[in-house]
Amino acid sequence: MATSMAQTLTIKQPDDWHLHLRDGVVLKAVLPDTCRHFARAIIMPNLVPPVVRATDAAAYRDRILAALPEGAAFEPLMTLYLTETSDADDIAAAAESGLVKAVKLYPAGATTNSDSGVKSIDKVTAVLERMAEIGLPLCVHGEVTHADVDIFDREAVFIEQVLEPLRTRVPQLRVIMEHVTTSNGIDYVKSADANLAATLTTHHLMINRNHLFKGGIRPHYFCLPIAKRRSHQLALRAAATSGDKRFFLGTDSAPHLDGAKESACGCAGVYNAPNTLSCLAHVFEEENALQHLEGFTSLNGPAFYGLPVNTKTITLEKRPEPVACSEKLETADGPVTVFDPECELFWHVAAA
Numbered sequence: 001m002a003t004s005m006a007q008t009l010t011i012k013q014p015d016d017w018h019l020h021l022r023d024g025v026v027l028k029a030v031l032p033d034t035c036r037h038f039a040r041a042i043i044m045p046n047l048v049p050p051v052v053r054a055t056d057a058a059a060y061r062d063r064i065l066a067a068l069p070e071g072a073a074f075e076p077l078m079t080l081y082l083t084e085t086s087d088a089d090d091i092a093a094a095a096e097s098g099l100v101k102a103v104k105l106y107p108a109g110a111t112t113n114s115d116s117g118v119k120s121i122d123k124v125t126a127v128l129e130r131m132a133e134i135g136l137p138l139c140v141h142g143e144v145t146h147a148d149v150d151i152f153d154r155e156a157v158f159i160e161q162v163l164e165p166l167r168t169r170v171p172q173l174r175v176i177m178e179h180v181t182t183s184n185g186i187d188y189v190k191s192a193d194a195n196l197a198a199t200l201t202t203h204h205l206m207i208n209r210n211h212l213f214k215g216g217i218r219p220h221y222f223c224l225p226i227a228k229r230r231s232h233q234l235a236l237r238a239a240a241t242s243g244d245k246r247f248f249l250g251t252d253s254a255p256h257l258d259g260a261k262e263s264a265c266g267c268a269g270v271y272n273a274p275n276t277l278s279c280l281a282h283v284f285e286e287e288n289a290l291q292h293l294e295g296f297t298s299l300n301g302p303a304f305y306g307l308p309v310n311t312k313t314i315t316l317e318k319r320p321e322p323v324a325c326s327e328k329l330e331t332a333d334g335p336v337t338v339f340d341p342e343c344e345l346f347w348h349v350a351a352a
């Protein structure tokens with residue numbers, strides 16, 4: 001809710017419902033940027049090797065907690081990586097213990113470290129049916145990976161060929177379409193029942209595919225799903241700022257060292273954790289929808305996952321001077337480039 005001062009906004013502390021923290025040196029470097037503003041985050045399991053079993057998730061959670069800055073209060077919400085040999089009993093036990101909050105479906109080869117993903121949805125149907133029985137959500141990277149499908153069409157084809165048949169077969173399965181990038185995805189979520197929701201990323205609200213090629217190939221705007229044309233970007237912005245409870249924030253903040261991004265075959269991923277809230281306030285103000293920012297960042301996600309809303313608040317303040325955000329995050333292994341929204345941002349996170 002807005003405070004009495006026109007240039008400030010106080011909201012419940014946000015959560016990030018799609019986050020890559022990596023591991024080792026990079027984990028330790030990037031974690032402070034998330035826990036500075038966010039109380040919780042759904043942690044992606046696409047490490048090498050992937051987080052497949054409950055024991056993997058427990059060990060990864062312990063490494064995250066060990067890397068927290070002193071005094072930080074942050075809860076990693078763990079996920080398991082779905083493979084064609086995943087054990088339904090292990091998944092169910094991990095969910096029952098409270099360790100795991102969701103399972104992640106990566107179509108094999110869809111994005112970074114997805115080679116262990118699912119090639120045939122039929123081979124994981126029994127696991128998905130078990131998840132539906134116990135109410136454990138499925139987080140979906142919604143793209144097909146067939147070579148004959150254009151990269152800009154992969155999301156729409158996935159909905160038609162994979163997701164809709166799956167949801168017809170297992171209607172009680174709770175599904176989150178992560179990082180939706182098309183109007184097709186927005187329309188599909190709006191047309192569905194209460195068991196389907198979607199996350200939207202910071203960068204897909206700020207950029208479209210023109211940014212990838214402005215003045216040359218720009219690797220730090222390359223992500224998967226790839227940014228689409230402006231008409232799709234506008235559909236995402238309309239959904240995010242609409243107040244529709246089926247849409248909530250998943251930054252998909254995905255750090256890569258610059259050497260891995262700036263190469264002949266650069267990695268996909270945008271690191272936006274440091275300036276996400278400033279970007280979002282900018283977008284919501286442009287859309288005359290600041291009254292819906294709290295729902296998108298802080299209320300809708302907990303409601304879908306069945307978790308309590310955070311009790312603490314943060315305050316954003318619009319100031320005359322732009323936000324100063326470092327261009328690079330330095331790690332012991334090299335720099336990581338921070339997302340550049342290509343505009344000045346004036347909303348500062350003033351207090352937490």
